[in-house]
Amino acid sequence: MDQDxxxxxxxxxxxxxxxxxTILNDGLLALEEGADERAVEEMFRTTHSLKxxxxxxxxxxxxxxxxxxxxxxxxxxxxxxxxxxxxxxxxNRSIEHLNELLNQNNFNASCDIDILKQLQAAASGEIKAAxxxxxxxRPAARPKAAQKPRASQPEAAGQTPEKTTTPKPxxxxxxxxxxAAQETIRISYQKIRELFTQSxxxxxxxxxxxxxxxxxxxxYDQLEAIGKKRRQWLVASDSADALNSELFRQFSLxxxxxxxxxxxxxxxxxxxxxxxxxxxxxxxxxxxxxxxxITNYLERSTRAIAREMNKKIELKIYGKEVExxxxxxxxxxxxxxxxxxxxxxxxxxxxxxxxxRGKPEVGKITIEVLPPRDQSIVVKxxxxxxxxxxxxxxxxxxxxxxxxxxxxxxxNESQVxxxxxxxxxxxxxxxxxxxxxxxxxxxxxxxxxxxxxxxxVENYYPNGSTFYLTIPLSxxxxxxxxxxxxxxxxxxxxxxVRLPMRLEVAQLKTVENQLVVNLNGQNIPLFSLxxxxxxxxxxxxxxxxxxxxxxRLDEQHEIAVxxxxxxxxxxxxxxxxxxxxxxxxxxxGVTILGDGSLVPVLNVHDIFxxxxxxxxPMAIKKQKPKQxxxxxxxxxxxxxxxxxxxSAGFKVxxxxxxxxxxxxLQKQTFDLIVSDVQMPEMDGVELTRKIKAKQKMKSIPVIxxxxxxxxxxxxxxxxxxxxxxxxxxxxxxxxxxxxxxKLIGTE
Numbered sequence: 001m002d003q004d005x006x007x008x009x010x011x012x013x014x015x016x017x018x019x020x021x022t023i024l025n026d027g028l029l030a031l032e033e034g035a036d037e038r039a040v041e042e043m044f045r046t047t048h049s050l051k052x053x054x055x056x057x058x059x060x061x062x063x064x065x066x067x068x069x070x071x072x073x074x075x076x077x078x079x080x081x082x083x084x085x086x087x088x089x090x091x092n093r094s095i096e097h098l099n100e101l102l103n104q105n106n107f108n109a110s111c112d113i114d115i116l117k118q119l120q121a122a123a124s125g126e127i128k129a130a131x132x133x134x135x136x137x138r139p140a141a142r143p144k145a146a147q148k149p150r151a152s153q154p155e156a157a158g159q160t161p162e163k164t165t166t167p168k169p170x171x172x173x174x175x176x177x178x179x180a181a182q183e184t185i186r187i188s189y190q191k192i193r194e195l196f197t198q199s200x201x202x203x204x205x206x207x208x209x210x211x212x213x214x215x216x217x218x219x220y221d222q223l224e225a226i227g228k229k230r231r232q233w234l235v236a237s238d239s240a241d242a243l244n245s246e247l248f249r250q251f252s253l254x255x256x257x258x259x260x261x262x263x264x265x266x267x268x269x270x271x272x273x274x275x276x277x278x279x280x281x282x283x284x285x286x287x288x289x290x291x292x293x294i295t296n297y298l299e300r301s302t303r304a305i306a307r308e309m310n311k312k313i314e315l316k317i318y319g320k321e322v323e324x325x326x327x328x329x330x331x332x333x334x335x336x337x338x339x340x341x342x343x344x345x346x347x348x349x350x351x352x353x354x355x356x357r358g359k360p361e362v363g364k365i366t367i368e369v370l371p372p373r374d375q376s377i378v379v380k381x382x383x384x385x386x387x388x389x390x391x392x393x394x395x396x397x398x399x400x401x402x403x404x405x406x407x408x409x410x411x412n413e414s415q416v417x418x419x420x421x422x423x424x425x426x427x428x429x430x431x432x433x434x435x436x437x438x439x440x441x442x443x444x445x446x447x448x449x450x451x452x453x454x455x456x457v458e459n460y461y462p463n464g465s466t467f468y469l470t471i472p473l474s475x476x477x478x479x480x481x482x483x484x485x486x487x488x489x490x491x492x493x494x495x496x497v498r499l500p501m502r503l504e505v506a507q508l509k510t511v512e513n514q515l516v517v518n519l520n521g522q523n524i525p526l527f528s529l530x531x532x533x534x535x536x537x538x539x540x541x542x543x544x545x546x547x548x549x550x551x552r553l554d555e556q557h558e559i560a561v562x563x564x565x566x567x568x569x570x571x572x573x574x575x576x577x578x579x580x581x582x583x584x585x586x587x588x589g590v591t592i593l594g595d596g597s598l599v600p601v602l603n604v605h606d607i608f609x610x611x612x613x614x615x616x617p618m619a620i621k622k623q624k625p626k627q628x629x630x631x632x633x634x635x636x637x638x639x640x641x642x643x644x645x646x647s648a649g650f651k652v653x654x655x656x657x658x659x660x661x662x663x664x665l666q667k668q669t670f671d672l673i674v675s676d677v678q679m680p681e682m683d684g685v686e687l688t689r690k691i692k693a694k695q696k697m698k699s700i701p702v703i704x705x706x707x708x709x710x711x712x713x714x715x716x717x718x719x720x721x722x723x724x725x726x727x728x729x730x731x732x733x734x735x736x737x738x739x740x741x742k743l744i745g746t747e
Contacts, residue, residue: 012297013057017102020050024095031088037077044073045443049334050098052341055304061101061111068119069094075123079710086127090118196283202276203573204592209269210570211593216262223255287327291369292320294333302340302365309344312351312362319369324377328471331451332379335444339381339467340365342441347385347465357462359384372473375495376453379469387461390416397422417457421445480572480591480601481549484565486530489599491572491591492549496604498558499550500566505543517548517560524550525611529561532610533586533602534647553608561607574601585647586610610647625651626744627668631661631675631684632705641674641705648737658682662690670700671744677706677717685720692721701743703736 027043051066069091075081097115121127295317306313324332348354348363355361368380390413397403397419408416420441444467448455453471460466480491481500499519508526509516516523526548546562572591588603628650632638642652653668655661659681661673673691677684684704691697701723706713717725724739 010057013053013059014102014105016053017050017062020046020053021095021099021102024050024098028088028092028095031083031091040073040076040083044070044077047073049443052334052337055301057107058304059101059107061109062098064111065094065098065101065116068116068123069098072119072123081123081125084127087122090115090122090127094119192283192286196280196287202279203571206269206273206276207571207573207593209265209272213262213265213269216258216265220255220258220262223251223258227251227255284325287325288323289326289329290320291317291322291324291329293326294329294336295320297333298336298340298367301337302344305341305344310350311344311348313344313348314362314364315340316364316366317368318366319371322369322371322377324471325473328451331447332469332471335447335469336367336379336381338441338444343381343383343385347383347387349386376470376472379471380466381469382464382466384464387463387465388417388420388457388459389461390459393417393419413459414457417459420457421455479569481569482567482593482599483529483549483563484567485563486535488530488533488535489597491599491601492551493588493601493604494569496551496553497549498552501548501550503546503548505546508546517550519550522558524558524560526560526562527611529563529607532561532607534649551604551607553604557608559608559611572601584643625649626671627651627653628740629653629655629661629664629670629673631655631658631673631679631687633657633676633679637676644733644736645674645740648740650740658684658687661687665691665697672740673700673702674705674740675702677704677713685717685722688717688720688722703739703743705736 023046024043027039027046030039031043047066047070051063051070054060054062054066072081072087072091076083076087081087094115097112101109101111118127298317299315302313302315343365344363348365349357349359351361354363364384366380366382368382370378370380393416394408397416398405398408400422402419402422403411421444422442445455448469448471451471453469456468456470458466458468479494481494481497482489482491501517503517507518509518509523511523515526517526518524547564547566548560548562549566550558550560552558574589574591586600586603586606588601590598590600593599628645630638630641630645630652632641632654633656638654638656642654645652653664653670655664657679658675661675662682675684675687684706688702688704691700691702698721702721703724703726704717704722705726706717714725723743726736726739
């Protein structure tokens, strides 16, 4: 093993461990404040990831301790154990010990036996009160520097490895050497990233400059038209007096000045564009690293895992020269290691079994990084193992209550395969140090989604499988098409627009009560974009022609949407929305136009989902919307639920607690009620009892949506008369809407 790489690997590990410890320490504080299952889930995942990182660098004490902590969290997560004061104290000591081990930076250190015993006792349910043998201390916020100056500390996750050192300045009396002339400085990736984000705003200058030029061109065209009419009038006139001649001279002078201004602005735009684009490209290049930056880490981790499993493996990596943003590379490491571990544990057979199957004794895992295409990069992870056993996935999914038998019967192969990404699902019958808790694949999907990417699986059972990780380029220039529909302006990202067209309404066809556009023999369903977005429309005559955009999500999914106007295509700066607005359906973010106005950028994935879920063709019959009362004391949850339900076509009214909801119910009738449980003044269970006790209200379906997930809480809610009991942590928009449609008889 190359010593330089070994040092780099350890520095990377320490940086990752620092971040993980911050999450664990914050989680302890949250648990002391009575946090819900989400905090337990996050700490469970973090411990699992830290264990894997420690194994990669052979830090056995940290790995052993994390294994014990993970086992305890697993029992708490699965509700086999109740979190009490004693367990909190054990967790506090354990994570404090993790801090100590990492601060000591001694990879030969041993784990505290007493702490391991306490963790085992806690996991067995033997600890009811806080241990008294040692005083409890709150863990440090993050580990201190390991006896090194700050300059040599690992960069935070997502920062550039510091490849060079700052030379000491030469004495004043000595001439500068060639090395001094090329002196370098250290700068963190994060600072470069911040600089790029600030520099990105320079694109707004280009957009505004283009806006000014467009208006100057319009003014120039108007002056040209006036001048032409003026000349025609002078030719037709019998006489041209002195005043008219002077006015014409002044008009010509103004026209020349406008022409000069137009040319100046166009030249300025050319120079500004060249300077800004070069500036951004230079900064981007500072943040780009070849995929080979992390291949040594992947290769070493693969060998270590294979040794532990007594399996023979060959790891092949192609496309090492493809460059990605450092932040993307850092976030890719964890899902790739999880995929490799999953292949080794579930896919690659033991040598003797492979020989019996007629396969080479040595298993093969291949990672291929494809060149950038369509502003994204695809990473393929393949193995020649046994593949994914659909029958076993179905069996385990039913056992874990992830799906019902009826739902499973309606699933195709792709949908069944997607179940492996659920937290807690594992096809392993036994839990080992490496796997069996069903966490790895959920972490893979979560990390890929953090990058704005997607994950696809191809199964070749019993001869292996391939995972496709599609990741958008961090620095891809965004372009969008500005559209106008029903007094609403929006941007549709150009990459999803296959074709704009203008079509006569008489040319449209109807297939199975759905309007379609026939394009090269293919029938593409047509929807009104305003209808999909639930934009209120006034009755108006059907136009003779429609402006249509053909949208493509992938090779299998295309739709056509009609808009009032397709204005133009332009460069945009996409600004992401902050919580809770980031959850608003149909929105990817906003952009600023040249005139300074904010315009929403549409989420095309949500548009396709709306077509699939709601199937709203243009010629839809108007129906009176069903009315739903949402009772929720949290404003964020209230707004989110209201948006979800209104997007599905329901009319929604809200109340901040059960008491207010009861007062509203005395005056209005509703088709369904969705209520939180824990609320001031009157909780959801009491509200449900009152509703079901009143003759004229008892038929109204009630759904309780809460974070209280215990069996006793569920039983209490259902005994009060609730028709359904949803856990917020397991909340899925489609599942809720499907249930509502079922309860109130809507399609």
